[in-house]
Amino acid sequence: MNRITSFLVQKPSSDPHPPKGHAKDYPLLRFRRERAGIVAETAERALSTVLRRSEPEYVLNDACLYEIRRLSESAPQEEVRQLGEWKRLWRHLGGRSREELMAELSRLVRDYAEDVAGGFSEPVYSLASSVLPRALALLLTPERLPSLGGHLLQPHKLDRFLGERLTLQGPIEQLQKLARRAALVCVPTHLSNLDSPVMGFALQAAGLPPSTYGAGKNLFTNPVLGFFMRNLGAYRVDRRIRHELYKDVLKTYSQVILERGYHSMFFPGGTRSRSGRVESHLKLGLLGTTMTATIEGLRRAAGLSPGPAVAPMYIVPVTINMQLVLEAETLIADYLKETGKARFIIDDDESTQWRRIVDFVRSTLSHTGAIVVRFSRPLDVLGNSVDEAGRSLGPRGQVVELANYFRWRGRTQHVPQRDAEYMQETGEAITRSYRRDTVLMATHLVAHVMWRRVCRALPKLDLYRRLRQPLDELLVPEAEVLGDIERLQALLQARGHILGPFAAGAPREVLDTALAAFSSYHSEPAVKRSPGSASAPSPASGPPAIVPGDRQLLFYYQNRVESLGVEL
Amino acid sequence: MSADSKSGEARPQPLVVAVIGGGRWARALAGTLAHNQQQAPERIARILHYRPPRDSERGAPADDLSLGADGDNPSLPATAGRAPDLGAIGSAPAPAVQKARIEPIELSELAQADLILLASPAATVRNLLRAASPYLSGNQALVHAIGSLAPAGESGSELLISYVVREETPLRRIGALAGPALAPDLEEFSPAALVCGSRYDDVGQALVDVLASPSLRVYTTQDLTGVEVARAGAAVIAMAAGVASSLDLGAPARAILITRGAAEMARLGVALGGEDKTFFGLAGIGELILATERRGSADFELGQLLGQGHKLAEALPRIGRVCDGPTMVREAFKLGQGLKLRMPLVTALHRWLAGELDTKQALAGLFGSENHRE
Numbered sequence: 001m002n003r004i005t006s007f008l009v010q011k012p013s014s015d016p017h018p019p020k021g022h023a024k025d026y027p028l029l030r031f032r033r034e035r036a037g038i039v040a041e042t043a044e045r046a047l048s049t050v051l052r053r054s055e056p057e058y059v060l061n062d063a064c065l066y067e068i069r070r071l072s073e074s075a076p077q078e079e080v081r082q083l084g085e086w087k088r089l090w091r092h093l094g095g096r097s098r099e100e101l102m103a104e105l106s107r108l109v110r111d112y113a114e115d116v117a118g119g120f121s122e123p124v125y126s127l128a129s130s131v132l133p134r135a136l137a138l139l140l141t142p143e144r145l146p147s148l149g150g151h152l153l154q155p156h157k158l159d160r161f162l163g164e165r166l167t168l169q170g171p172i173e174q175l176q177k178l179a180r181r182a183a184l185v186c187v188p189t190h191l192s193n194l195d196s197p198v199m200g201f202a203l204q205a206a207g208l209p210p211s212t213y214g215a216g217k218n219l220f221t222n223p224v225l226g227f228f229m230r231n232l233g234a235y236r237v238d239r240r241i242r243h244e245l246y247k248d249v250l251k252t253y254s255q256v257i258l259e260r261g262y263h264s265m266f267f268p269g270g271t272r273s274r275s276g277r278v279e280s281h282l283k284l285g286l287l288g289t290t291m292t293a294t295i296e297g298l299r300r301a302a303g304l305s306p307g308p309a310v311a312p313m314y315i316v317p318v319t320i321n322m323q324l325v326l327e328a329e330t331l332i333a334d335y336l337k338e339t340g341k342a343r344f345i346i347d348d349d350e351s352t353q354w355r356r357i358v359d360f361v362r363s364t365l366s367h368t369g370a371i372v373v374r375f376s377r378p379l380d381v382l383g384n385s386v387d388e389a390g391r392s393l394g395p396r397g398q399v400v401e402l403a404n405y406f407r408w409r410g411r412t413q414h415v416p417q418r419d420a421e422y423m424q425e426t427g428e429a430i431t432r433s434y435r436r437d438t439v440l441m442a443t444h445l446v447a448h449v450m451w452r453r454v455c456r457a458l459p460k461l462d463l464y465r466r467l468r469q470p471l472d473e474l475l476v477p478e479a480e481v482l483g484d485i486e487r488l489q490a491l492l493q494a495r496g497h498i499l500g501p502f503a504a505g506a507p508r509e510v511l512d513t514a515l516a517a518f519s520s521y522h523s524e525p526a527v528k529r530s531p532g533s534a535s536a537p538s539p540a541s542g543p544p545a546i547v548p549g550d551r552q553l554l555f556y557y558q559n560r561v562e563s564l565g566v567e568l
Numbered sequence: 569m570s571a572d573s574k575s576g577e578a579r580p581q582p583l584v585v586a587v588i589g590g591g592r593w594a595r596a597l598a599g600t601l602a603h604n605q606q607q608a609p610e611r612i613a614r615i616l617h618y619r620p621p622r623d624s625e626r627g628a629p630a631d632d633l634s635l636g637a638d639g640d641n642p643s644l645p646a647t648a649g650r651a652p653d654l655g656a657i658g659s660a661p662a663p664a665v666q667k668a669r670i671e672p673i674e675l676s677e678l679a680q681a682d683l684i685l686l687a688s689p690a691a692t693v694r695n696l697l698r699a700a701s702p703y704l705s706g707n708q709a710l711v712h713a714i715g716s717l718a719p720a721g722e723s724g725s726e727l728l729i730s731y732v733v734r735e736e737t738p739l740r741r742i743g744a745l746a747g748p749a750l751a752p753d754l755e756e757f758s759p760a761a762l763v764c765g766s767r768y769d770d771v772g773q774a775l776v777d778v779l780a781s782p783s784l785r786v787y788t789t790q791d792l793t794g795v796e797v798a799r800a801g802a803a804v805i806a807m808a809a810g811v812a813s814s815l816d817l818g819a820p821a822r823a824i825l826i827t828r829g830a831a832e833m834a835r836l837g838v839a840l841g842g843e844d845k846t847f848f849g850l851a852g853i854g855e856l857i858l859a860t861e862r863r864g865s866a867d868f869e870l871g872q873l874l875g876q877g878h879k880l881a882e883a884l885p886r887i888g889r890v891c892d893g894p895t896m897v898r899e900a901f902k903l904g905q906g907l908k909l910r911m912p913l914v915t916a917l918h919r920w921l922a923g924e925l926d927t928k929q930a931l932a933g934l935f936g937s938e939n940h941r942e
Contacts, residue, residue, distance in 0.1 A: 401705060408682075408709075
C-alpha cells in the first residue's frame with residue numbers, strides 16, 4: 001500500500017487505509033505456487049464435464065471442424081494447434097480406438113488449460129502498481145511538474161498529483177473487510193482497453209487485493225502489455241474459438257480459481273461498449289461460474305462433494321467513468337457500421353497505436369478528475385444485496401440463507417436451467433447497479449446538450465442522416481448552452497443520477513472542462529467554440545457560441561446520458 | 569460420487585404442499601391435492617392449508633371486487649374426504665373411502681412447505697405475503713392462482729402478482745396457474761386443464777407432480793408473465809361476455825369477444841414481456857372459452873347483472889364471490905394508457921363502469937370499433 005491511496009480515495013468511508021500487513025494475504029501471491037495444480041484440476045474437471053455430454057469422437061470432431069473452418073478463413077496467430085494438425089487429427093478420427101481418442105482429447109484439454117492459465121509475479125506487481133504510474137507521469141507531463149529531482153525528494157506531491165486524476169467512490173471499507181474472508185468478483189463496465197490497467201490501479205489504490213481476470217488473447221500480442229498481463233493475473237480468453245470444448249475449459253478454469261478463493265474480475269458486457277452506452281445486456285457465461293463455484297462450495301460444506309472449503313463470493317459491480325475514451329473514434333465508427341458487420345474483436349484501434357496512447361495519457365494526466373471508478377454495493381451470486389457482514393438480504397432487507405436457493409426436494413446441486421434463470425436475475429441486478437452508479441462527466445453532459453440541439457435542428461431524420469447532414473449554421477449561443485447544462489443537471493439530479501467531478505459544478509465550469517478535455521485529445525473535438533466567436537464578448541468578435549464538432553463523437557459521448565433514460 | 573449425487577438418480581423427495589386461501593378455488597385446489605395424495609403418496613408428503621382471517625380477505629376497498637366474499641367457507645376443502653372413481657370422469661363423485669389429510673396451519677407453519685399454492689384475493693395479497701415473508705425462504709416455490717393484477721404498491725404502479733411476490737418475499741421460484749378449470753370442475757372431477765407458467769422448470773414439474781390426475785391435465789410454460797396477464801385478462805372478457813349475454817347478443821358476439829379480447833390481452837402481455845402465443849393457448853383462449861360460457865365464472869355473472877342495469881355496488885353482494893373483472897378493467901386500462909396500447913374493449917368497459925358511457929355507447933365500443941386488418 002503506497003501513499004497514492006490516501007489521495008485517491010474520495011472518502012466515502014471514514015478510513016480508506018487497509019490494515020497494515022494485509023498485503024501479504026493476497027491470494028494471487030500464492031498463484032505461482034498453485035498454477036500447475038490449477039491447470040491439472042481444470043483439465044481433469046473439464047474433461048469430465050465434456051465426457052458427461054458426449055463421446056470423445058464427437059467432441060474432437062466438433063472442435064476439428066470449428067478450428068479448420070476458422071483457421072482456413074483467417075490468418076492464424078498464436079494457436080494451440082495449427083491448421084495442419086487439426087486437419088490430420090480430423091482425417092484420422094474415424095480409425096482410432098476409444099483409448100486413443102481419450103488420450104488425444106486429454107492432451108487437447110490440457111493444452112487449452114495451459115494456454116488459458118495466467119501467471120502472477122510479485123515484483124512485476126510492485127513495479128506496475130507503484131513505480132510505473134509515477135514514471136509515466138514524469139515522462140508524459142514534465143511541463144506540469146517541478147523538477148524531477150524535487151519529486152524524488154518529495155514523492156507524496158507526485159502521488160497527490162496522480163491521485164487527483166483518478167477518483168474512487170463506493171463502499172470501499174466494506175469491500176476491504178469482505179475481501180479478507182471472501183472472493184470478490186469485480187464486474188466493471190467496459191469502454192476501453194485501458195480499463196484493465198485502470199481497474200488494477202484502482203484496486204491497489206483502494207486497498208483491495210489484485211484480482212485475476214480474463215483478457216482477450218489479442219491483447220497479449222502486444223509485447224509490453226502482454227508481459228504485464230501475463231504477470232499480473234490475467235488469463236487468456238481466445239474469443240475466436242467458438243467450440244464447446246474450449247468454452248468448457250475456460251469456464252472450468254474460472255470456476256477452479258474462484259473455488260480456490262482468488263479474487264476475479266469479469267467484464268460482463270463481453271466487449272467494449274461500442275456505442276458508449278452503459279451496458280444493459282450482459283454475457284453471463286463466465287460470470288455464471290460464480291454460481292457453480294458457490295454451489296460446489298455448499299456441497300463441500302455439506303459433505304456432498306469432496307474437496308477443501310470454498311470461501312463465499314461477492315459480486316461487485318463497478319462503473320469506470322472517463323472524461324475521454326481512448327478508442328472513442330474507432331468504437332463509434334464500428335458501432336455505426338451496418339448491423340452484422342460490426343467487429344467483435346477490433347485489433348487495429350487506438351489502443352494499438354503508441355502515439356495515441358501517449359496522447360491520451362497525457363491528456364488524462366492534464367485534467368483533474370478525469371477518471372472516476374465507482375464501486376457499487378456488493379451483491380451475492382443471486383444478485384441480492386449483502387449487509388456489512390456479507391449476509392444476503394432479501395427484498396425487504398431481511399437476512400436470507402443463500403444455500404436455500406440451491407436446495408430443492410432434498411438436494412443441493414447445480415441445476416442448469418434453474419441456475420441460468422438465477423443468473424439472468426443476477427445480470428439484471430448488475431445492470432441496475434450500473435445505471436444507479438454511473439458517474440456522468442462534464443463531457444457527457446455537454447455532448448448531450450449539443451446532441452439534443454442537433455436533433456432539434458435536424459428533426460424527423462434517422463440517426464445516420466443526423467450524423468451526415470451538413471449543419472454549418474448550428475451556432476448555439478453560449479448562454480443557451482449554459483442554460484441547457486443547468487436544466488440537464490437538475491433533471492439528472494432529480495432522478496438520482498450521479499454527477500462526477502466538475503459535472504456537478506457551475507454550468508460554466510462544466511462547459512469549460514468539457515471543451516478543454518475534448519480539444520486536448522481528439523483531433524476533431526465533439527464540441528468546440530465557434531471559431532468566429534470569443535469566450536467573452538468583445539467588439540471585435542461575435543457573441544460567444546458553441547458548435548458541434550465531430551458528430552459521431554458527439555453521439556458517442558452523449559450516449560452515456562441517453563442510455564440512462566434521460567433526454568433533455 | 570457423493571451420496572447426494574447418487575440420490576439424484578432416485579425419485580425426488582415427495583413434496584409438502586401448502587394452500588393459502590379460504591375461497592372456493594383454494595379449497596378446490598386443496599381437494600385435488602388430497603385426492604392425488606391418496607392416489608400417489610410418493611408425490612405428496614403432506615398437505616397444509618392456511619386460511620387467512622376473513623378480516624384480511626375483506627380488507628379491500630368497497631368498490632374493489634377482489635375482496636373475498638365467499639358465502640360458504642368451511643375449513644376443509646370441498647372435496648376433502650371424498651375419493652372419486654377416476655374411471656368415471658365427469659360423473660358424480662364416488663362415496664368417501666378415506667379421510668383426506670389436510671392440516672390446517674398457522675402462518676408461521678408455511679416454513680414447512682416446499683410448494684405453496686396461493687389463491688387469495690388480489691386486494692389482500694400484498695399484506696398477506698408481507699406477513700408470511702419471515703416464514704418463507706429460497707428453497708420454496710410459490711405458484712399463485714390469482715386472476716387479477718395486484719393493486720398499486722408503494723411504487724405506485726399496478727403490478728403482476730409475481731412482482732409482488734418478488735417485492736415482498738425472498739422467494740425466487742414463482743409460478744402462475746391459469747387455464748380452463750373452474751372450482752366446480754376440480755370438485756366434480758370433470759375434465760379440465762391448467763397451465764403453470766414459471767421461468768423455472770422445477771416449478772412447472774412440481775405442479776405436474778402434485779396436481780395432474782386423469783381428470784386434470786397440467787401443462788407447463790416458461791412464460792410466467794403471459795400466463796398472469798392472460799388469466800387476469802379473462803376476468804375482463806368474462807365480464808364483457810356476461811353483459812353481451814344479458815342483452816342476448818348471441819354466439820357471434822361471444823366469439824368476437826373471445827378472439828379480439830385475446831388479441832387485446834396479448835398486446836398488453838407482450839408489452840409487459842410475455843409471449844403472444846400464450847394468449848392463444850390454454851391460459852388465453854382456453855380460459856376465455858370457459859369463462860365466457862357458463863356457470864361458475866363470477867365475472868360472467870357480474871357482467872350479466874350489470875347488463876341488466878344493476879349498479880356495481882348492488883351486483884357485487886349478489887354474486888357473493890370474488891370478482892376480479894372490475895379491478896382488472898381499471899388496472900388494464902391504466903397500463904394500456906401508460907404503454908400506449910390500442911385496447912378498445914378495455915377502454916369501453918372502463919368508461920362504461922365509470923359512468924362515462926351508457927350501455928349502448930359501450931356496446932358500440934365493444935363491437936363497433938374501427939375496422940382494420942386483423
